[in-house]
Amino acid sequence: MNDITNILDNLLSQDTPYGLNAAQKALMFKPGLKALTRLHFDNCIGYHNIFAANGLDINDFTAQQTPALSVQLFKHNELVSVSKEQVIKTLTSSGTTSQQVAKILLDAPTSRYQTKVLVHILQSFLGKKRLPMLIIDHPNVIKDRQSFSARGAGIVGLSTFGRDHTYALDNNMAIDFAAIKGFIEKYPNQPILLFGFTFMVWQHFIEALNQSGETLDLAQAILLHSGGWKKLQRQALSNSDFKAALEQTTGITGVHNFYGMAEQVGSVLVECEQGYLHCSNFSDIHIQSSEDLSDAPPGQAGVVVIESLLPMSYPGHRLLTEDTATLIGEDDCQCGRLGKYILVHNRVARTQARGCSDVG
Numbered sequence: 315m316n317d318i319t320n321i322l323d324n325l326l327s328q329d330t331p332y333g334l335n336a337a338q339k340a341l342m343f344k345p346g347l348k349a350l351t352r353l354h355f356d357n358c359i360g361y362h363n364i365f366a367a368n369g370l371d372i373n374d375f376t377a378q379q380t381p382a383l384s385v386q387l388f389k390h391n392e393l394v395s396v397s398k399e400q401v402i403k404t405l406t407s408s409g410t411t412s413q414q415v416a417k418i419l420l421d422a423p424t425s426r427y428q429t430k431v432l433v434h435i436l437q438s439f440l441g442k443k444r445l446p447m448l449i450i451d452h453p454n455v456i457k458d459r460q461s462f463s464a465r466g467a468g469i470v471g472l473s474t475f476g477r478d479h480t481y482a483l484d485n486n487m488a489i490d491f492a493a494i495k496g497f498i499e500k501y502p503n504q505p506i507l508l509f510g511f512t513f514m515v516w517q518h519f520i521e522a523l524n525q526s527g528e529t530l531d532l533a534q535a536i537l538l539h540s541g542g543w544k545k546l547q548r549q550a551l552s553n554s555d556f557k558a559a560l561e562q563t564t565g566i567t568g569v570h571n572f573y574g575m576a577e578q579v580g581s582v583l584v585e586c587e588q589g590y591l592h593c594s595n596f597s598d599i600h601i602q603s604s605e606d607l608s609d610a611p612p613g614q615a616g617v618v619v620i621e622s623l624l625p626m627s628y629p630g631h632r633l634l635t636e637d638t639a640t641l642i643g644e645d646d647c648q649c650g651r652l653g654k655y656i657l658v659h660n661r662v663a664r665t666q667a668r669g670c671s672d673v674g
């Protein structure tokens with residue numbers, strides 16, 4: 315455990331989460347991943363069984379021998395590497411392909427580092443000052459405990475980056491023009507933060523503005539949005555269409571989508587000014603070729619395997635997702651950030667995703 319927290323503290327002390335090139339990052343990321351693999355092998359029975367069931371060797375830390383656990387696994391099994399008494403928080407995620415809920419069990423150190431790393435990453439985009447914050451959702455999303463879903467939890471988590479939290483929608487999901495205009499008048503000519511889930515921002519904000527014929531002057535705002543494109547891709551909406559419509563209705567040009575999952579809270583990939591999602595020092599991505607399980611070369615789409623140095627209380631450090639993406643490059647994005655950068659496409663049919671899905 316000390317091995318991994320030492321590495322995390324070291325990475326958190328860097329000026330930026332995007333300052334290490336591939337060789338520099340490997341010096342810390344590889345030992346970190348190896349320490350987590352050993353930690354979970356020694357402390358999580360389900361994870362231990364995966365090695366035996368798949369004939370894997372715990373002393374061989376090549377990618378082929380370090381299982382990428384299917385996110386589905388967390389829906390069928392309680393995978394935990396700490397005692398029940400150490401669990402302080404349970405995150406749930408239903409995902410999109412099944413109604414079954416995944417349970418992610420967090421201990422205090424994991425939860426603490428999730429927050430620290432999210433702050434470290436997002437502050438590099440937003441600055442250190444808390445900005446006035448407009449939330450593209452309705453106030454009841456965090457009040458109604460019954461529907462206190464991933465959406466509610468996401469809003470509560472992101473709230474720490476803002477102040478004077480104001481909701482842009484009313485409880486009927488209509489735009490609350492009085493609230494937004496009051497907010498804009500209160501904070502003229504200064505940066506403000508907008509946050510919402512991608513689908514909510516599109517359907518209940520951008521499209522609703524279009525239909526109302528009204529525009530808002532939010533040119534000084536930065537929009538952070540997350541939550542997947544699945545519903546929007548059905549409408550054949552691209553990221554550039556989304557941005558163009560946003561700018562037309564609100565004047566906003568600072569837009570950052572971010573990609574993350576309940577199984578790896580904290581180590582999110584954030585969209586840069588060039589429109590690519592960047593791995594930070596705390597995460598890595600492998601694009602799994604559909605031919606075999608090797609890494610696909612840049613430019614070729616494949617299934618996303620995502621690695622994070624944060625999961626200490628459950629074996630979620632190397633996951634096979636249900637998303638497809640393309641690696642665009644590494645260490646040479648025009649935005650200046652180092653690390654791998656990718657484009658995420660969509661979710662794959664479950665049968666296409668191949669990985670260890672049998673705990674044994």
Ligand SMILES: [Zn+2]
Nearest residue numbers: 586588647649
């Ligand atoms: Zn970039």
